[in-house]
Each structure stands twice: as C-alpha cells, then as structure tokens.
Amino acid sequence: MEWMKQASTSAEKSDAVFFFVFGLSLLFLVFITALMIYFVIRYSKKRHPKAAQIEGHTGLEIAWTTIPLVLFLAIFYYGWTNYEYMRLAPRDSMVIKVTARQWSWSFEYPNGKQSKVLFAPLAKPMKLEVRSADVVHGFFVPSFRLKIDAVPSRANTTWFEATKLGSYDIECTVICGVDHSLMLSKVIVVPEDEFKAWYFGGENAPEPGKNLPAPAAVNPVNEPVGLVIMRAKGCLECHSIDGKPMVGPTLKGLLGLKEEVLVGKQTRTITVDEAYLRTSIQDPMREVVKGYPPAMPLDPLTDQELTDVVAYLKTLK
Numbered sequence: 001m002e003w004m005k006q007a008s009t010s011a012e013k014s015d016a017v018f019f020f021v022f023g024l025s026l027l028f029l030v031f032i033t034a035l036m037i038y039f040v041i042r043y044s045k046k047r048h049p050k051a052a053q054i055e056g057h058t059g060l061e062i063a064w065t066t067i068p069l070v071l072f073l074a075i076f077y078y079g080w081t082n083y084e085y086m087r088l089a090p091r092d093s094m095v096i097k098v099t100a101r102q103w104s105w106s107f108e109y110p111n112g113k114q115s116k117v118l119f120a121p122l123a124k125p126m127k128l129e130v131r132s133a134d135v136v137h138g139f140f141v142p143s144f145r146l147k148i149d150a151v152p153s154r155a156n157t158t159w160f161e162a163t164k165l166g167s168y169d170i171e172c173t174v175i176c177g178v179d180h181s182l183m184l185s186k187v188i189v190v191p192e193d194e195f196k197a198w199y200f201g202g203e204n205a206p207e208p209g210k211n212l213p214a215p216a217a218v219n220p221v222n223e224p225v226g227l228v229i230m231r232a233k234g235c236l237e238c239h240s241i242d243g244k245p246m247v248g249p250t251l252k253g254l255l256g257l258k259e260e261v262l263v264g265k266q267t268r269t270i271t272v273d274e275a276y277l278r279t280s281i282q283d284p285m286r287e288v289v290k291g292y293p294p295a296m297p298l299d300p301l302t303d304q305e306l307t308d309v310v311a312y313l314k315t316l317k
C-alpha cells in the first residue's frame with residue numbers, strides 16, 4: 001500500500017521490529033489482564049473461603065521458562081539482524097561527509113560539492129560520515145529512523161537508502177547551545193537523473209528538488225562564491241553581512257576597521273587587513289575580538305575557499 005510505504009529501507013526495518021515487539025507486548029497485556037480478572041473471580045473469598053497451598057507444577061514451569069526464552073531470543077535475533085543492516089553500509093554507497101557545527105549542518109560529496117541540505121537520489125545507498133567541528137551534536141532524520149551522534153575528532157558512520165521522493169527533516173538531538181532548536185536542515189530525495197544533473201553539473205547546476213515543497217532554495221544562484229561558501233560552512237549562523245552583531249561581530253565593513261583584540265590576556269588595537277582576516281578565520285582563537293566570546297569553531301577552509309571568502313569580505317563595505 002503506497003500510503004504505508006516508509007521513506008527509507010531502514011525505516012521499514014526499524015518499524016517492523018517495533019511493531020513485532022509492540023504486537024507481542026499487546027498480546028501479553030491482554031492475556032495477563034484476562035488471567036488476572038479470571039483469578040479474581042475464580043478465587044474470590046465468596047467462592048474460596050479457605051486459602052489452599054498450591055504446590056509446584058513441572059509442566060507449567062517448563063512452559064513459562066521456555067516460551068519467554070524463545071520469544072526473547074526471537075526479539076534479539078530480529079533486532080540484531082536489523083541493527084546490523086542499519087549499521088553496515090553497502091560497498092557501492094556514495095560517501096557523504098556530514099559536518100555539524102554550532103548551529104548548522106553541511107554536506108560534502110565525493111567530488112567536493114557542498115550543500116546545506118542533503119541531496120540524495122532515490123533508491124541509491126548513501127553512506128554518511130558524521131563529524132562535529134565543535135561540540136557534541138546528534139544527527140537525526142525522523143522519517144528515516146536514522147540517528148547518530150556527531151562527536152568532535154571522530155567520524156561516526158551510518159547510511160540510508162531512500163524509497164520515496166520528498167523532503168525530510170534533519171534535526172539536532174543534543175542540546176548544543178542557544179540556537180540548538182534552529183539547527184535544522186532537510187534531506188531532499190529526487191530521481192537519480194535529477195541528482196546526477198546537479199552532481200556532475202558544475203558550479204552553476206540548478207539545485208535538485210525545485211518542484212518539491214520548501215527550503216531547497218538555500219543557495220540562490222548568482223551569489224558571490226565567497227558568500228556561497230560561507231553559507232555552506234555555517235558562518236552566517238553567527239555572522240551577519242548587513243552590520244548587525246549576532247553571536248559574532250558583523251562581517252560588514254571590516255577591512256580597514258580599527259578593533260581591539262585579545263591576544264592571550266593582552267589587549268591590542270589592530271587595523272583589519274587581509275592577513276588579519278585570514279588568521280581570524282583559520283585560527284580563530286589567536287586574536288579574539290574584544291566583547292565577544294571565543295565561540296568561533298576551529299574549522300579551517302581550504303586555501304581556495306579562504307581566498308574566495310576573504311575576497312568577498314573585502315567587498316562588504
């Protein structure tokens with residue numbers, strides 16, 4: 001039945017185990033409740049004025065040992081085989097690097113493409129290597145029943161194969177700071193041709209999933225490269241480009257600005273130039289702008305990205 005179809009193969013497996021355990025529990029709930037009611041009536045004081053000592057019953061004891069044992073082993077087997085399925089990605093999976101940071105997700109594909117939403121082709125296995133650039137986060141796609149921690153300095157892996165076109169929520173499940181609840185993204189599942197057209201289509205390829213509802217349009221075209229990189233890297237979660245201070249100072253009009261920075265415990269007055277911009281991005285703890293927390297994650301850009309970002313920042317007058 002189409003409406004019952006889950007969004008990924010692991011969702012189907014996980015739900016099957018859930019309903020198996022749930023069904024068994026329901027059966028036992030009914031059985032035990034009925035038995036209790038029966039005993040209350042059958043052994044009420046009216047019918048049984050005198051209590052009697054009941055001795056052991058070998059047949060019963062064997063039954064209530066073996067039946068639960070078999071049931072528990074069945075639950076274990078079913079759960080284990082499906083857990084294994086969900087843990088071990090098929091060899092032909094496409095490997096995506098997922099980076100969590102305060103407070104956004106970014107995705108990097110094998111050819112170096114990056115995005116803020118996760119684009120995935122229908123019915124193809126996608127392996128996720130989940131990392132964090134700062135604190136512990138939790139990567140969760142409820143519709144796929146997919147959940148894994150994003151921990152600094154190690155990669156946790158998981159995978160999925162989408163079985164239904166659509167747009168599915170990604171959430172963070174670990175309280176990770178003030179904007180934890182805004183740390184949202186989407187998995188956009190599109191037909192394989194549409195995915196390939198984007199994936200192999202170079203810089204200006206239109207993003208897939210335009211005919212799906214909602215926020216596929218995170219990277220409008222014709223933006224300066226530096227801005228696109230900053231979006232993908234989550235810089236704009238903490239920095240505005242229009243003059244408003246956020247978690248970090250605005251990036252507008254930095255070039256030539258005189259600022260006070262803390263180097264260790266010493267305050268220094270500096271004039272922002274290209275070299276300063278580069279170090280404050282690549283090594284954010286070295287010079288910390290006075291009045292702001294040292295909250296910027298250490299998540300260096302490649303040389304090319306840095307050049308593009310700095311070139312863009314210089315245009316923000």
Ligand code: HEC
Binds near residue numbers: 103247285287292
């Ligand atoms: C978690 C929030 C956060 C993220 C994400 C973040 N920054 Fe920052 N950034 C800060 C804070 C806070 C400061 C001020 C303290 C400091 O200098 O370390 C800062 C300082 C800066 C400065 C120096 C500003 C000045 O006035 O001198 C630059 C430039 C900068 N960030 C660029 C970036 C870029 C580019 C990215 C993305 C690669 C980024 N930041 C990501 C929080 C963040």
